[in-house]
Every structure is written in C-alpha cells, then in structure tokens.
Amino acid sequence: MTAAQDVSVDEADIRAMMRGIGVAAKVAAYKLAGATAESKNAALHGAAAAIRARKDEILAANADDVNQAEAKGVKGSFLDRLTLDDDRVEMMAHGLEEVASLADPVGTVLAEWERPNGLKITRVRVPLGVIGVIYESRPNVTADAGGLCLKAGNAAILRGGSESFQSSRAILSGLRDGLRTAGLPEDAIQAPFSADRAAVGAMLTMVDSIDVIVPRGGKSLIERVQTESRIPVFAHLEGLCHTYVHCAADTQMARDIVLNSKMRRTGICGATETVLIDRSIAPELLSPIVDDLVGAGCEVRGDASARDIDGRIVPANDDDWDTEYLDAIVSVRVVDDIDDAITHVNNHGSNHTDAIVTADTAAAERFLANIDSGIVLHNASTQFADGGEFGMGAEIGISTGKMHARGPVGAEQLTSYKYVVRGAGQIRP
C-alpha cells in the first residue's frame, strides 16, 4: 500500500485507479469466498489488534484531517463525527472483535431436497462478492463496514468522505494487517488512493467488479447513489416512522412509548416523526402525551382536531406528514380509526419502522399485517429499529427496499445463495 496522500489527478486517472481496485477486489473475493470461518475471524482479531497498535498513527492522521476540516470552516456535528479519540479507536477495535464472535453465515444450507430423478439439490449461502460502501466523513465506518463485509466473505471497496481521507487510510492499514496475518488477501479490503470525489462516480458504474453498493449517510448522498448507480443499491432514503396510539392503548404505556420513540435520540432513523391517535381517546390521552413531549423540549405540530384538544400544539401543514425532522419536532394527527391510521402510514411513511400501541391483539395483528414497512412493532418503541437491538450484531444500515435485504442489514444480509446440484449422470429427457 502506498503512503496515504491526496494526489492531484484528473478524472480519467481516478477511473483507471478504481478499475484497478475493482479487478483486485474481484480476485480477492474469489479467494475470500472459500476462506474458513476461523481464518476470517483471525483476520478480524488481527485487525482489532493492529488498530490498537496503530492508535497513535490513526490519531495523528485524524488530527490532520480535523485541522484541514476546521481550516475549511467545518464545525458542529460534522466535526464531531470526524473526530477520533482513544475511546473511539478502542470502540472500533472492540467492534471488530464483536463481529468475529457472530455466527458465520457462509456455507449455511438454506434448503435441500431430492428430485424423483435422483438429483440432489442444495441451496447454500455464499458471499455476495464485492461490496462498495460509500459513506461520509465518519472514519469509524471504515472499520465497521470493512469488518462486516469480511465476516460475510465479501471483498470491500470503502470510499469514505474526503475530509476523513487520512484517518480512513490509517484504519484501513490496520484492517489489511489483520488480513495479512490471517493469510487472507489484503486486497479483500481496499479504498481509493485519492480523496477525489470522482471515485464515487467511478464506483457506481463498475458493474463488472462491484456486486452491490451500500451508501451510508444523509439523504443527498443516498439520493445521488440511487440515481446514478448502475449497480444494485441497499439503502434507506429516510426513516419517517410512526407511532399509532390505538383507542385500546394502555395510557401509561402509550405515554412511555411515544416519548421514547420520539425523544430518546431524535437524530436516528428509527425516531418517530409522526404520532397518530384515535379520535375516541384523543380527548383523554393527547394532553398527557403533549405534557411529556413539551416537557422534554419537543415542538408539537398537529392537525385541527389535535389543536382543538390541546392549545400548545402548533399548526402542521401538508408537508409535515412527509417530513423526517431528525430533530425535537413531532407531528400529531387525530385519526378516525385503525383503517385511517393504516392508510396514513402507508401513504406518508417510508416503509422503515412503524408501531401500534394497543391492548387489543386483533387490532395489533391487523396493523402488523397491513403496514408495508420493513419493521412493524406492537407495544414497543420505534427506536428498537437497529440490528444490535435485534440481536443481529453489527449492521451496515437499514434497508427500506424490498429486494434482497429488508430492515437491518447485518452479515447474513450481505450474502447471496447458489444452487448446488449433485447427480449420477442424469441427462434431461
């Protein structure tokens, strides 16, 4: 690996560089597909050790990135996500060890059967191949995404935001140390040698060497990837999550779940953005819910019916029902009944995560069956929308698409399958 540096190159050079990376990734992917669980886990443990050993180097590279970003006027949460410290380096190393402890999905027999002609058919889980991850300037994603792709037997091409270029290169060196010590090809995890943004455009057209693109970041990044990619994409554009308080909801449970769903963390994709409440219980239950929300510093916007009940609610406009605030703001709508609620969620939601609070099991089942979202919950907070909370271990994101992976995308979702057919000379009549 060459020294990390941002050389000035033109777009044709970047494309040539990325093609080279793609060819090397494909070769590495074929080797990795046959790697044992033990060798992949050894590489993950080796990478964790190398990241700890390289801590000073990683922090120095990160300090350079942070200084350059500050000089450009970057601040706030962007700078916070870019900045590493001892704890964050340790979290990356620990995260790689956690991934090593997960079950290896590759090789699992998903189904097997024998045909009347004696052919034995087996459907076996195999790696996807080469995964391209495109993310913003969060250096820890380099370790998290690289480790998860490796666990599932995939080669990875990791393109982080240009402001985190040097940090990501330093972390990448640790990951490649791990691969090398385990006897696996270093090129199983690669990144562009330049921070030039043209690398993103190049990746999105590399249909011969990248099997799937995973974008991680804000809406504009994901929209660009979804629009430009010639390669299949795993992504969620947004999490416009709903919590529906049904007329048979337990009062305290409804209050607890609404408050937690909205306010535990407002900036994550599983945060509730809209609360729906049945007309029959709104007079009784809406104001206590608003008490909790306002008390926690949340702005509450609502429709006319909601505002008639509670004067603290400010008017919502038509756009509010389609807005992912990712902030301490919630929209509240009074609905006539469960069908009205289901229609609202399916029309305005983002197929991500939606919850019903009710003591009526039949109503709950109706909601769970009819909401067209990757995750539907009964009597639980939408903030549980997370691979870790599902017990899936690390996740690379949450998919709102219906193709291949839906909901949390963990190691298992980063695999495909193939049919293995064993015969004794059968020919087709």
Added chain:
Amino acid sequence: MTAAQDVSVDEADIRAMMRGIGVAAKVAAYKLAGATAESKNAALHGAAAAIRARKDEILAANADDVNQAEAKGVKGSFLDRLTLDDDRVEMMAHGLEEVASLADPVGTVLAEWERPNGLKITRVRVPLGVIGVIYESRPNVTADAGGLCLKAGNAAILRGGSESFQSSRAILSGLRDGLRTAGLPEDAIQAPFSADRAAVGAMLTMVDSIDVIVPRGGKSLIERVQTESRIPVFAHLEGLCHTYVHCAADTQMARDIVLNSKMRRTGICGATETVLIDRSIAPELLSPIVDDLVGAGCEVRGDASARDIDGRIVPANDDDWDTEYLDAIVSVRVVDDIDDAITHVNNHGSNHTDAIVTADTAAAERFLANIDSGIVLHNASTQFADGGEFGMGAEIGISTGKMHARGPVGAEQLTSYKYVVRGAGQIRP
C-alpha cells in the same frame, strides 16, 4: 375494461395512462397482500376456467395479431411464438391450475427469536408488492407471469410485445375474470391499454408504484431494461453455460452429458455453449465427444490443442469463449487442470449454470464451491437449469444476479419479508 384497441396517442398520454395503472396496482397490491391462499387459488382456478371459456375470443384476437404481423413481414420463430392454437390455450389454463397447486409462500415464518428484553421478533414472508413484467410477443407469458405474480400475492403490470397486443388483452380478460369471481381486485393484474412502445419507458421510471421489473426476452430487451430501469430488475442477460469434463470423468457419462447439455435444446438459456476438457484425457475422450456432437448436427469450434486431436474441429477465435450461440454450435477448449477450468468459467461465464463431470468427489466439490454461478452441477446436464426441473413449479425466469433471487425465480422468489416485533411496552434505554 375497455375494448382492446391500439389507439394513437402521444407519449405524455401513455405516461399518464401508465401512472394511473400504477396507482391502481398499488391499491390492489395492498388488498392482495392480505388475501388468503384459498382466495388466490380460487382466482387462479377461475382464470383457468375463463381462459377455456374464452378460447374462441382469444384465438380470434390472436389471428388478428398474427395477420398483422405477417403483413409486416414477420416470420419464423417469432411468428411461431406469437401463434396460439387450441393446445396452447389449454396449456395456459393448465399452467394456472398447476400454479394454484403450489405452496403459498406468503406468511411463512422464516425465523423467530426472543430478545433478553422480552421483545419477540419474527421474520415473515410478504409479497414484493407490484411487479412489472416486460416481455416479447409471446402471449402465453401473460397467463404464466400473471398467475405466478398472483400466487405470491403481488399485483402485476404485464407489458407484452406490441405484436401480441390483442392476444394478451384477451388473455388478460380471463385472468381478471378469475380475480373477480374470487372476490379479489381485478386491478391486481393489468396491462397497458395501448400497444405503444412508450409504455415500456414509462414503466421503468415508476419507482413509486412498481417494486421490481422482470424482463423476459432476448438480449436487446434485457439490456435496455437493465440500462434504463430506475427500479430493481430480476434478469439474466445470457446463459453462457459450461460443461467441464474432468480427467476422472466416466467416459460414457461424459459423452451423454455433453451431448444432452448442448443438443437437447440449443435455444434455451441452460444449453451448454463451451465444453472444457482436461489435457490428460482429451486424446482419449475428445474424439468420441466430437462424434456425438457432429452426428447430432453440431458445429464444433476449438482451440489449437483440440484441433490437434480432432481434425473435424474448426478454429475458435477469442470471441467464441464469450458467445452464447443458442444454436447447434459449441466451442471446445483443452484445459491444463481443474484450476484452469475454474478460472475459464469465472472469466467467461455468465454466472448462470455450469457443470463438472467427474468420478472424483473432491474435484467435484472444489468446482461446485469455486464456480460463481447461480447453479452448479456435478454429473448432470446443464439443461436441468429450470424451475420446473428443480421442483419449484412455474418460474418467471432465471436470475444471474446475486441480489434477492439467484437461479430459477419462482413464487417464493417473488416475495420479500418483514420483521414483526411484539412487545409489552418496551422502550429503548
């Protein structure tokens, strides 16, 4: 439904028509997602009965299509695929009954577990939603694809080739009869009201109402769909299948499998296009294989080593290794060993179907593990690459992609899943 007619309209009108069809499909899909297996099967049986009852109407519409196509100079296999007769109408009806007899994939619990906090998580199979099928002028695909989408609880928008427009409309009427008699929404199966080709372009951009596009047809159709579609696509571009005769192959088995793989039907995607043979047995086994192929009317092209052994083999050029002949032509290459064979297949294949013939189990397992194709076979003909032969019942195609569905795409592959989480008031700490 309006009478079938090809009205002259401009592209904006076509796009508006398709948007309307899309909205209706989405509404129907939500209803269909909750339909019981019994009602879907009743619709399939009803459709079969209606297609039989409408046989004269279907054949008359088809005669119009055929006459118009002949007037345009269409002939050969295109005309053959367009033409219906009593038997072919009966095959469509029977095919729908067969689909009814398959297991219903929807509602299957794929996994369930409980978290330490008491949350019960279930992964449940659900329909994909709305499937857009784009195919050539083969009217029977209207019944086959419509039936399979319905079985998996999906709404379908079926856009067949313009030369089959009237035939497809007549068959569609039968399918909708079936839906109506079963109490399911007729708009669960729709087709454009116009044969205008702009309908295809419109469908490929309808990201809000179509969940997946399935193209069925030749390479140019599939390439266009893969290039233009803004919606995920299930497709195989080509089936460049290999049969590898390993040095430990049984002589008679190798001859039988090669002949069947190539010549049983040369026009299907599972037909072998390239035979690889180990250098150590080529002097003994190649000429008998060429005897069989030439005797069956096959042209044999080969590399220098193959031609040195058998003078009937004509020279292959570099393009031959990347050519899907779909005809009575085969390319033969002598390889040094199994690694050489694996490299050739992964470099030149289309990730579709590849077979090894050998009595050496370890060599077979090595090939099966390292070939990156949806279907890999040991001691069996590549012509078994077919959903029916796999016992999956009807298929809508064979996917060479790794995302979502790989290999034969049957009813099960036309589904997605969702996570259903049942709690008792859990909030996230």
